[in-house]
Amino acid sequence: MSLTDDQFHRYARHLILDEVGEEGQEKLLASRILIVGAGGLGSPLLLYLAAAGVGTIGVIDDDVVELSNLQRQVIHKTASLDRAKVDSAMDTVAEINPEVRIVPHRLRLTAANAMEVLSGYDLVADGSDNFATRFLVNDACYFAKTPLVSAALLRFDGQVSTFKAHLGGDHPCYRCLFPEPPPADLIPRCEEAGILGAIAGAVGSLQAVEVLKELLGLGESLSGHLLVYDGLSTTFRKIRIKRDPTCPLCGPQATIKDLSGHG
Numbered sequence: 001m002s003l004t005d006d007q008f009h010r011y012a013r014h015l016i017l018d019e020v021g022e023e024g025q026e027k028l029l030a031s032r033i034l035i036v037g038a039g040g041l042g043s044p045l046l047l048y049l050a051a052a053g054v055g056t057i058g059v060i061d062d063d064v065v066e067l068s069n070l071q072r073q074v075i076h077k078t079a080s081l082d083r084a085k086v087d088s089a090m091d092t093v094a095e096i097n098p099e100v101r102i103v104p105h106r107l108r109l110t111a112a113n114a115m116e117v118l119s120g121y122d123l124v125a126d127g128s129d130n131f132a133t134r135f136l137v138n139d140a141c142y143f144a145k146t147p148l149v150s151a152a153l154l155r156f157d158g159q160v161s162t163f164k165a166h167l168g169g170d171h172p173c174y175r176c177l178f179p180e181p182p183p184a185d186l187i188p189r190c191e192e193a194g195i196l197g198a199i200a201g202a203v204g205s206l207q208a209v210e211v212l213k214e215l216l217g218l219g220e221s222l223s224g225h226l227l228v229y230d231g232l233s234t235t236f237r238k239i240r241i242k243r244d245p246t247c248p249l250c251g252p253q254a255t256i257k258d259l260s261g262h263g
Contacts (some may be wrong), residue, residue: 003026019216019218027215027216028053028054031055031122031123032120033057033125034117036061037060038061038063038075038076038086039073039085039127039129040127040195040204041152042127043072043089044201046059046092049125049212050100051097053099054100057102058105058117059105061086061089064082064083064084065083065085075089075093087106090104105117111136114136114137114140114259115259118141121146122146122147123148123214124140125149126138127207135174136259137150137174138163138249141163142166149210151203151206153195153203155194155195155196156230158200159203159227159229160222161226162214162221162223163223164221165243165249170224172224172243173249175247175250202229206229224240225240225241226241
């Protein structure tokens with residue numbers, strides 16, 4: 001695949017990067033990624049990955065746009081209230097880059113459909129807002145041998161990591177970091193604890209950078225590390241994550257053999 005004249009203009013700032021160039025841009029145009037959630041994290045992910053020319057972007061979300069979403073979910077507009085988030089996101093992406101193909105999945109990800117939904121994607125970016133979905137996405141990516149870039153945020157903080165445990169070696173999975181979901185009363189949801197809207201933009205943009213790095217094979221992968229951002233102190237910490245030999249998913253004595261065991 002060779003770039004058109006319009007594509008040379010659109011992606012000119014990528015093309016002059018030695019690390020990307022024409023070959024890298026063609027790789028992005030041929031890439032297929034799945035974004036889980038079209039909310040606070042999914043919004044900057046969709047905006048920047050579409051602008052970057054990622055050729056096919058699947059987005060899975062079963063929710064509709066509510067007024068309280070608009071403070072941070074910048075891909076949606078006031079006119080999109082009560083519309084399906086996947087449809088609203090698809091329209092906005094079409095305005096930014098009509099070359100990008102959006103594949104809407106208006107449904108909730110479950111153990112029954114996860115492997116089918118993930119099929120055919122090169123990478124998954126998880127922007128979900130609950131531990132049950134994060135564990136499910138992690139497990140499905142492990143079984144599908146698909147890289148996962150995961151992020152989470154709350155109040156003034158956020159975190160990002162990449163998981164490629166299917167490669168073996170020193171690559172941990174999400175369960176190596178969180179062996180099991182913490183009690184629900186210890187981890188309040190966004191609607192309970194609140195969030196500074198711009199935190200979603202900051203963390204989602206970092207997540208988009210890691211997605212592009214993985215697709216292009218650039219720099220150092222976050223696999224094996226957790227990047228933690230504290231917005232109030234404007235500090236970053238990069239924490240080493242070791243593979244857990246007792247992990248029920250990727251450890252040598254793994255007990256989870258299929259998605260029915262996700263927790």
